[in-house]
Amino acid sequence: MITDPRETPIQEQSIIIADGKIERIEAGYVKGDPAHDTVIDLRSATVLPGLIDMHTHILFELSPTSALQRLKMSTTDAAMQGALYAKRTLDAGFTTVRDLGDEPEAIYGLRDAIHKGYVAGPRIIAAGNSISGTGGHADVDAIMPRSFICLPPIPFAMAPMIAAGLCAKR
Known part of the structure; x- marks a missing residue:
């Protein structure tokens, strides 16, 4: 089990999970109660934090x-x-x-x-x-013709001359 990348992995540990969350980590291999517990053998695996x-x-x-x-x-x-x-x-x-x-x-x-x-x-x-400025990374106008964005449509050739089309809020 890896808990710290600066440390040697910890061997022979049991991770006890209750209600979908780690409850505790115990040294050694806990057998659990077969009637109530699900035991997953991870001895051949490496366990690390999410x-x-x-x-x-x-x-x-x-x-x-x-x-x-x-x-x-x-x-x-x-x-x-x-x-x-x-x-x-x-x-x-x-x-x-x-x-x-x-x-x-x-x-x-x-x-x-x-x-x-x-x-x-x-x-x-x-x-x-x-949040993006006009023509910035997240500006949808940069990937769609302006005539798709605003009504009434403007000629595509004019679109670059208008900061954000006819529907811009000033």
Whole structure:
């Protein structure tokens, strides 16, 4: 068992879990009560604390078409897809993630569903929306033609001349 990367791994330990949480760690191998306890033999495995990723976008996985697919998705679809990615993240050993800049309703819903035990995933510390200047990293206008953003549509050739299109709030 690895509890500190600066120390030699600890051998012959038992991890006692109650209600899904580590209750205590005991020296030696505890047999447990077969009528009430589940014993998982991890003698040939290495056990380490859950990993933490402090910069994730758990509703999104990058692929050549993922940006376009995400733009076509509903909030519900994004949350459901996020549940799949959350499970993959947990299975990879991450027990806590900080999610930066995802759609608030989807990420908060996923965070709460994980907390309530409806779906498996890491603990999510959610930031919600990104903050971005016009044309910045999180500006949706940068990836979509301005005529898709504002009504009435403006000619695409004029869009770059207008800071944030006709619907900009000044």
